Amino acid sequence: MQSHSIRQSPWLFGFIGAAVLFVATIIVSRGGGASATFHAAMAFSIFSVLVAISQMLVITSGPGNIDLSVPAVLTLCAYIGMGVMHGSNAWIPVGLLVVAAVGLLAGAFNYAAILLLRLPPIIATLASSFVFQSLAMNAGGDATIKPPSLLSAFTSLSVGPVSVLAVLVVLLTIGLAIGLKRSLFGRRLLATGQSEAAARFAGIRTRQVRLISYAGAGLFSGLAGFLLAGFTGGAALNMGDTYLMESIAVVVLGGTSVAGGQANAIGIWGSALFFNLLTIMLNSFRTPVGLRYLLTGAIIILIVTAATRPLTRT
Amino acid sequence: MALSTLRERPTLELRAAAKSFGPVRALRGTDFSIVAGDVVGLVGHNGAGKSTLMNIIAGVVGRDAGDFLIGGTAIGADYSPAKALRHGVRCVFQELSLCRNLDLAENTRMLHASLRGFGWRGRAGRLIHGMLEDIFPEHGIPLRAKVEDLSLAERQMVEIARAYTDTDLPARFVILDEPTSSLGHEATAQLLRFIRRAADRGVASILISHRLDEILEVCDRVVVMVDGEVVGRREAAGLRRRDLVGMMGHIETPLAEEATRRSLGIKRIATPGTPGQELPIEASAGEVVGFAGLDGHGQRERLRMLFFAAGGEGEAAYVAGDRGAEGVFPLWSICENMTIRSIAALRDGLLISRVRERVMARDWVDRMKVKTDGIDRLLTTLSGGNQQKVLFARALATDAPIIFLDDPMRGVDVGTKQEVYRMIREEAAAGRCFVWFASEIEEMANCDTVYIFHQQRATTRLQGTEVTSARIVQASFGEDALV
Structure with a gap:
């Protein structure tokens, strides 16, 4: 029998790993690049966290649920957002609304495919990601469109050493953590993820819950695309590529159960920082790409093995 | 284990077995024994320790203390379900153990490693079909069906029949935990008759049931448990239902x-x-x-x-009888499990009020007399009956x-x-x-x-x-x- 605290602690490993890497980086660089390293890790973690939130919502809604269309929705929304705004600061609110709508619709489309065509989520979202990617290519707009200057400025705005966007996303994460525990939707999502049958007999409309999860996932992926395009100076067709595996790895390492029904929003930050620090560190050693991937993979396996002890039932 | 020892009425014996789950002492030094050919009834409240005792015998749960002998062989700490099987211990548990996606023959093969080589499927099929016919004549179960296509009662019949099958691994001690709870009247009567026939062949059965009339009808001896201890061992002959209920501490x-x-x-x-x-x-x-x-x-x-x-x-609210599949949220505490149906009413503004939620859970734990040391324990750590009380409370607490x-x-x-x-x-x-x-x-x-x-x-x-x-x-x- 295991108590609540032990069962839910694996997410701490992300934070611990991040701290260890950070200290290691400081030692290797002899204290020189600490602040720059931390800034870079924070900046990229913002986007890792947003895509991971998408993935968390979907994964938590039950065994087998996963959203492989995260990178495609991100890319599509980046293109559409940049296209709508056309570099004009005045159009930023409109761009944001359009991106939100497109993200929600894309997520809803995913769930509709799962429900109506009875496709397994892994197939449905894989198929729809091709649709979204080709929409981004054809209808999305021109890749050369620059983001509005205000958007770019905002994504890298800092007050002192603190990135404003990072603070906002941290607040969002905390809000989600509270919401998962104490909002009606949060409880219903966790219930649906643990046992769909039990949830239905407890009066929960499980389809509605899953629809909201998928739509929410689309929303956060879209938002990530919008902000990432602002941050990197424009949309690109391959901008989402790294986020497919990363979104899943960050969520799982962050303490969310792949079997569904158990989510951890705060843990996402720990594992997102860990992943980005790892990348930065390996880059600074000029590690070849192949070796970098190999090391990243090995470290994920190591940590997940260490962090998740078998859950014994009595 | 030599076969010769099996022939001399082997005994399964537990002495002063103890087991705790965290702060809950499920067994407090319990003695239990059964001889080949015996039928022993085991009765007690939910949470009396019956399931824990049986789980120890089946090798599912390790004991904290106590001696365990089967046919004179001392059983060590490395006892496991596989070893239990080799000693002839078979189990029919409340939560059925058949694989839903496999058919009858395949499920039988899982118990008998010797069903191998060319034609194993046919031999396994004949084995289980023969036993089904023996116990439940005219059972009407389609023999090639997968378990998931069978009704709950049919699955229970297959589970029971499988437990009594013999290959080179014979069934010696069969544990039946509430075997009749999902069987109809006819099947129940057939099973009780079969248990007696099996006893005549030297197969011992341990019957756990809340249906006391069945216990009295079929058992040689009855063991009564209360709070992790055996409070009575009686010959079944001459025993009345009322006596048993009295020993369990209840007046019917x-x-x-x-x-x-x-x-x-x-x-x-x-x-x-x-x-x-x-x-x-x-x-x-x-x-x-x-x-x-x-x-x-x-x-x-x-x-x-x-x-x-x-x-x-x-x-409308619903109380599920199939707890594991349709009632319990396994990752949640007693509190969260109980209040899920009422969360909309427990809101304070946008969020669910912690205080009101816990007040409701505590109140209903008291009213339903749920046996637990706190509402923050996982629901799955409670005994079956106590879990059911929480599910009742979930429905009754709503409006x-x-x-x-x-x-x-x-x-x-x-x-x-x-x-x-x-x-x-x-x-x-x-x-x-x-x-x-x-x-x-x-x-x-x-x-x-x-x-x-x-x-x-x-x-x-x-x-x-x-x-x-x-x-x-x-x-x-x-x-x-x-x-």
């Missing part, structure tokens, strides 16, 4: 004798029915309506249909005017049943409407009106004093239709 209250029926309130459920085929089903506020009939005649399905039709949040009960007393002890019956009557008196499907006919005595189902249709309605076991049985066989 006679069933409700309310001759005067309450005046009924607003209609909560009304189906049109089909003239000449099915009666209209009606249920009013303040009424307890029962659904009875033989297994698989559509009572349960109708209950579910009515629940989902009444559906909308707040309108839903209709509550559907899906055979919720499966594997629940006598004391708990009486408490829950009383609570149901109180709640009904306060204006709630209950629709209750039960596989045990006795439970229908708590209902104002009973609909009996035959071939997927409600064909008989009994009211008030007409509700008797005899009438229900008669109607179940379709002999008293459309009254």
Whole structure:
């Protein structure tokens, strides 16, 4: 029998790993690049966290649920957002609304495919990601469109050493953590993820819950695309590529159960920082790409093995 | 283990076995023994330690202390389900252990490693089919079916038959944990007869059941447990039901004798029915309506249909009998499991109020006398009966005017049943409407009106004093239709 605290602690490993890497980086660089390293890790973690939130919502809604269309929705929304705004600061609110709508619709489309065509989520979202990617290519707009200057400025705005966007996303994460525990939707999502049958007999409309999860996932992926395009100076067709595996790895390492029904929003930050620090560190050693991937993979396996002890039932 | 020792009436013996789960002491130095050819009944409340004791014998749970001998061989700490199997220990547990996606032969092969090589499937099939025929003649189970396509009762029959099959690994000690809770009357009688026949062949059975009449009918000896200790060992001959209940610390209250029926309130459920085929089903506020009939005649399905039709949040609540699959949220505490149906009412602004949630959970843990040391424990750490109480509380704590009960007393002890019956009557008196499907006919005595189902249709309605076991049985066989 295991108590609540032990069962839910694996997410701490992300934070611990991040701290260890950070200290290691400081030692290797002899204290020189600490602040720059931390800034870079924070900046990229913002986007890792947003895509991971998408993935968390979907994964938590039950065994087998996963959203492989995260990178495609991100890319599509980046293109559409940049296209709508056309570099004009005045159009930023409109761009944001359009991106939100497109993200929600894309997520809803995913769930509709799962429900109506009875496709397994892994197939449905894989198929729809091709649709979204080709929409981004054809209808999305021109890749050369620059983001509005205000958007770019905002994504890298800092007050002192603190990135404003990072603070906002941290607040969002905390809000989600509270919401998962104490909002009606949060409880219903966790219930649906643990046992769909039990949830239905407890009066929960499980389809509605899953629809909201998928739509929410689309929303956060879209938002990530919008902000990432602002941050990197424009949309690109391959901008989402790294986020497919990363979104899943960050969520799982962050303490969310792949079997569904158990989510951890705060843990996402720990594992997102860990992943980005790892990348930065390996880059600074000029590690070849192949070796970098190999090391990243090995470290994920190591940590997940260490962090998740078998859950014994009595 | 040499076969010769098996021939000399081998004994399975546990001495001073102890086991704790965290702060809960499930077994406090318990002695238990059974000799080949014996039939021992094991009775006690939910949480008395029966399942823990059996799990130790089956190798599922390790003991903290105590000696364990099978046929004179000392059993060490490395005991496991696989070793138990080699010693001839077989189990039929409440939560069925068959693989849903496999057929009968394949499930049998899982128990018998010697069914290998060319033609194993045929041999495994003949083995299980032969045993099914032996125990449950005319069982009607399609022999090539996968387990997932069988009804609950059929699965239970397969599970039981499998436990008694012999290859070079013979069945010696068979543990039956509430084997009859999902079986119909006929199958139950067949099983009890078979247990005696098996005993004559030297196969010992340990029967755990809350149906005391079955225990008294079939067992040689009865062992009574209370709070992790054995409080009585008796020869079954001459023992009365009342004695057993007394030893368990309960005085059996006679069933409700309310001759005067309450005046009924607003209609909560009304189906049109089909003239000449099915009666209209009606249920009013303040009424307890029962659904009875033989297994698989559509009572349960109708209950579910009515629940989902009444559906909308707040309108109806549901108490699942199939706890593991349809009731329990395994990652959640007692508190979260209990309040999930009421969270909308427990809000303070946008968020669920921690304080109100915990007050509700504590209140109902007390009212239902759930045996636990805190509402933050995982629900799955409680015994089956206590889990069921929490599921009851989940429904009763809501303000839903209709509550559907899906055979919720499966594997629940006598004391708990009486408490829950009383609570149901109180709640009904306060204006709630209950629709209750039960596989045990006795439970229908708590209902104002009973609909009996035959071939997927409600064909008989009994009211008030007409509700008797005899009438229900008669109607179940379709002999008293459309009254």
